[in-house]
Amino acid sequence: MNEFDFNHDALRRIDLNLLVAFDVLMQERHVSRAAARLYLGQPAMSHALARLRQLLDDPLFVRSGNQMEPTARARELAPRVRAWLEQAHHFLFSEAAFDAAAVEATFRLAAPDGMEALLYPALIATLRQDAPGVRLRSQLLETDQQLGALDNDEVDLLITAAPLARRDWHSQLVLFESGFITVHSRRQLHLPETTTLAELAACDQVVSSYRGTAAGVVDHLFAAHGLERRIVVLSASLMAISHIVGRAPLLSIQPAIYGGLFSDTPDLVCAPLPGETQITVSLVWHRRNDRHPLHRYLRDTVIAEMRRQFAGMQGVARRAANPDGA
Secondary structure, three states: OOOOOOHHHHHHOHHHHHHHHHHHHHHOOOHHHHHOOOOOOOHHHHHHHHHHHHOHHHHHHEEEEEEEEEEEHHHHHHHHHHHHHHHHHHHHOOOOOOOOOOOOOHHHHEEEHHHHHHHHHHHHHHHHOOOEEEEEEEEEHHHHHHHHHHHOOOOEEEOOOOOOOOOEEEEEEEEEEOOOEEEEOOOOOOOOOOOOOHHHHHEEEEEEOOOOOOOOHHHHHHHHHHOOOOEEEEOOOHHHHHHHHHHHOOOOEEEEHHHHHOOOOEEEEEEEHHHHHHHHEEEEEEEEHHHHHHHHHHHHHHHHHHHHHHOOOHHHHHHOOOOOOO
């Protein structure tokens, strides 16, 4: 057994408020004044003193004129009780200043691969400069794994566009909404400058899907107009899409937030998807980390980088300041 273990059951039977009463009695040497300090009635303070005497098997204070004089046992205990109370006060009510530059820790973040490609270069550059002791670990999780990973402390923060069935212990910060764009190569696929959903549905399409399935909000949009996409390729990696459409007459429909991954590639054309459909991008974490200093610092850093990257997305400045469920 560890030499510092103690009998929790014995300590559980003690009202630790009695130590507060003892400390005030040592200072005031008067039951009524001590009671007033603790906003108690005199009978309640007298009862606390009686319990202390029984607990410690010592009178602790004896009357001398108009005040109470501490016994030798009380004088022996007083500095140790005061030190314990000061430590307890500091531990419970004082929050140490957070110094990002001095932190040594690993932070685990789960995000779609496209978001990682857009966000991580700037995020990592910021961390290397301001918090070089923070090691970032990225994970790619399927939608049905995300909340479980938070609950099991396998990941610290999610960046997600999935409509998760959050519980009371999950905090969420809605960042912004994003529409969709079409992506194709002008050399491989000849489309008019303005297209209809019917014209897009007639194109062979490549979809990026980590799960290997294609159904989603875009498919629901087409279905609402009596259309069905012609999906001929499923790619597990978003980063492969630009190479695929650059070599084959295929169309891809992607969230508009990923436009920067395609706009710098020669011959690729990005255009808004006709019709109203969008995804909501959020940060999600477990509430046990709401006030964790490192977690708050990383959340704030991610939010700042998101704002810089996606300032044009609807609601990024307005909604980031209004957590939903946080």
